[in-house]
Amino acid sequence: MQLSTKHLLGIKDISAADISLILSTARQFKEVLQRPIKKVPSLREVTIVNLFYENSTRTRISFELAEKRLSADTINFSASASSVSKGETLLDTVNNILSMKVDMVVMRHSASGAPHFLAKHIPAAIINAGDGINEHPTQALLDAFSIQERTGQLEGKKVVLIGDIMHSRVALSNIYLLKKMGAEVMVAGPPTLIPKYINEALGVKVEYNVKKALEWCDVANVLRIQLERQNQVLFSSLREYNLAYGVSKKLLDGLKKEIVIMHPGPINRGVEIDSDVADSNRSIILQQVENGVAVRMAVLYLLSGK
Amino acid sequence: MKVVLNHTEFEEKIGQLSQSVLLKYPQLDDVVFIGIQQGGVTLADEIIDSLQKNDPLKKIQYGQLDITFYRDDIRKEILAPDIMNLPFSIENKNLVLIDDVLFTGRTIKAALDVLLDYGRPAKVELCVLIDRREHRQFPIQADYVGMTLPTDKLDKVKLIKDGSGNKHVVLVQH
Known part of the structure; x- marks a missing residue:
């Protein structure tokens, strides 16, 4: 069974079967998080950039931990400490990052629809970590x-x-x-x-x-x-x-x-x-926070093969 | 499709495998059995049943292991994981890993990787029903073997359950 989508832009775009698959996969990742070594090698050859254009504590840490538990390589990007403040556009920033061979992008942005825009223009899998007042x-x-x-x-x-x-x-x-x-x-x-x-x-x-x-x-x-x-x-x-x-x-x-x-x-x-x-x-x-890591591991894992 | 083991022959092999394990571990002390999802679990269920009949009061430690997150061809196809259930410590235990068919050895290699994330067993042995010996790609051999089966590389060997719950092993030729 596979997800019907290449990206996770919103719940609006995915089916009930996709949701069930993510939730059942997350249950298995929750088991991984109880082991002595809370890590699996599944995303060893995958590089993920966390692109946060808006402040976040929980979501950013949760995604980062999920990526590390899956053995992915990660790059963290926050808009305030980057060339965005020098006037670079979103697409230019992302294309520059992608030229360094990044496979997946986790993105938070204050503009609704920003991850949808990216998904149309770049080949990497996009995961929406919150866009404006649209979806999370x-x-x-x-x-x-x-x-x-x-x-x-x-x-x-x-x-x-x-x-x-x-x-x-x-x-x-x-x-x-x-x-x-x-x-x-x-x-x-x-x-x-x-x-x-x-x-x-x-x-x-x-x-x-x-x-x-x-x-x-x-x-x-x-x-x-x-x-x-x-x-x-x-x-x-x-x-x-x-x-x-x-x-x-x-x-x-x-x-x-x-x-x-x-x-x-x-x-x-x-x-x-x-x-x-x-x-x-x-x-x-607090269980919600704990479960967040397992659920994000499931999303990253299921989208990593597309 | 060719029947390799009918239900009666399958039951006989279960009996033989259980006896071989008992010969080595008569009291089943410090032994832990682990079936590999999914065919290995079907086989392990039968072996555990047979061992339990032999000593109904013995508490046998038996878990199920899933290798999905550890496959070396994971990027080719993302598969949904199966249930992983190891509700006991494997530290310093003698492990008997159980799978239905030993083919390239890659599944067993992945299973060993999973196990080492759970602890450091004293010893790991492998028990399989069917050994497709000539196709091994890793230096892995089984300690308890039901039967060796000469096959073509593209053939498939499957442990199947029919409508009435009887189990058979079939060879699907390429």
């Missing part, structure tokens, strides 16, 4: 992996994404993935942070009351307020946001069932989620 496919895959690991399956699960849906690439990738895998999806948060026609466009439920959303779901994926992408005032203050839309222990204790709490990080404690929720047994936030 490996985050959605690791979220799905973590839900599967904790609850057994994705099909029929009720998942709510709470917070800044408007500016979140994590939300969009999660919606595409969960719908393709047969889960029910709801988005919740302030009306100013939820796109107006999202219900019709993506087939998700919309709820402006976080308590009701939590009562409905099996899993709540809490998202960060993306202040860096907002150029207008969309809510009055962080404190007010926390009071109206923050996930608190009191809210969860009032539910009739136990739900699973997720967060893609970085967390703004006391804003979208309280510390006693983020650090509780309900939370699988």
